[in-house]
Amino acid sequence: EPEVTQTPSHQVTQMGQEVILRCVPISNHLYFYWYRQILGQKVEFLVSFYNNEISEKSEIFDDQFSVERPDGSNFTLKIRSTKLEDSAMYFCASNHRGSYEQYFGPGTRLTVT
Amino acid sequence: AQSVTQLDSQVPVFEEAPVELRCNYSSSVSVYLFWYVQYPNQGLQLLLKYLSGSTLVKGINGFEAEFNKSQTSFHLRKPSVHISDTAEYFCAVSEGGFGNEKLTFGTGTRLTIIP
Numbered sequence: 525e526p527e528v529t530q531t532p533s534h535q536v537t538q539m540g541q542e543v544i545l546r547c548v549p550i551s552n553h554l555y556f557y558w559y560r561q562i563l564g565q566k567v568e569f570l571v572s573f574y575n576n577e578i579s580e581k582s583e584i585f586d587d588q589f590s591v592e593r594p595d596g597s598n599f600t601l602k603i604r605s606t607k608l609e610d611s612a613m614y615f616c617a618s619n620h621r622g623s624y625e626q627y628f629g630p631g632t633r634l635t636v637t
Numbered sequence: 638a639q640s641v642t643q644l645d646s647q648v649p650v651f652e653e654a655p656v657e658l659r660c661n662y663s664s665s666v667s668v669y670l671f672w673y674v675q676y677p678n679q680g681l682q683l684l685l686k687y688l689s690g691s692t693l694v695k696g697i698n699g700f701e702a703e704f705n706k707s708q709t710s711f712h713l714r715k716p717s718v719h720i721s722d723t724a725e726y727f728c729a730v731s732e733g734g735f736g737n738e739k740l741t742f743g744t745g746t747r748l749t750i751i752p
Contacts, residue, residue, distance in 0.1 A: 557740075566742045566744040567729075580738075580739060615681065617681075624731060624738070625686060628681040630680040
């Protein structure tokens with residue numbers, strides 16, 4: 525069964541450093557998302573992406589965040605200058621046209637020290 | 638703006654007993670409703686979804702949920718739980734949008750099965 529994959533599973537970085545989280549959505553999916561889950565809190569929407577542009581973004585998704593689909597398979601989330609409060613589990617998700625079921629990856633745990 | 642409330646943060650249940658996990662939502666438009674499960678150290682897996690039609694929807698692993706528009710609820714039920722059902726359960730809502738619409742999640746309910 526096809527699945528969404530994410531790398532790395534765990535990333536530790538120092539405050540102020542740039543990080544790139546990578547996702548490979550399911551191959552025939554057209555809509556892509558990033559969510560995050562701070563430890564002990566709920567899953568929060570960050571951004572949605574379709575046709576090589578952002579469809580919607582939350583208040584969390586400020587100028588420090590960016591997303592990109594550099595080729596036909598990868599979907600990346602970049603944080604330019606990480607802060608302690610960026611420490612969280614980041615989930616990538618995707619769905620295909622006509623479906624409201626989003627498939628989630630296993631997540632990347634980002635720890636900012 | 639849409640929102641989801643899961644009143645129970647933790648629910649302990651004896652094995653083979655029934656369980657109900659509560660979810661209430663708020664939205665100014667018609668919604669699509671979902672339950673996701675998160676097993677320890679894993680991602681989110683869809684249990685079931687309500688898009689339209691019958692208000693009683695059945696999902697994987699013996700779970701079902703009932704959409705109640707007047708009470709704005711979408712409670713999850715299982716008649717007999719198993720140890721393997723121990724996990725975090727998240728209710729989520731989407732206001733639709735041709736397959737490109739954010740999910741708004743509740744705070745989750747941790748279901749613990751007692752042997």
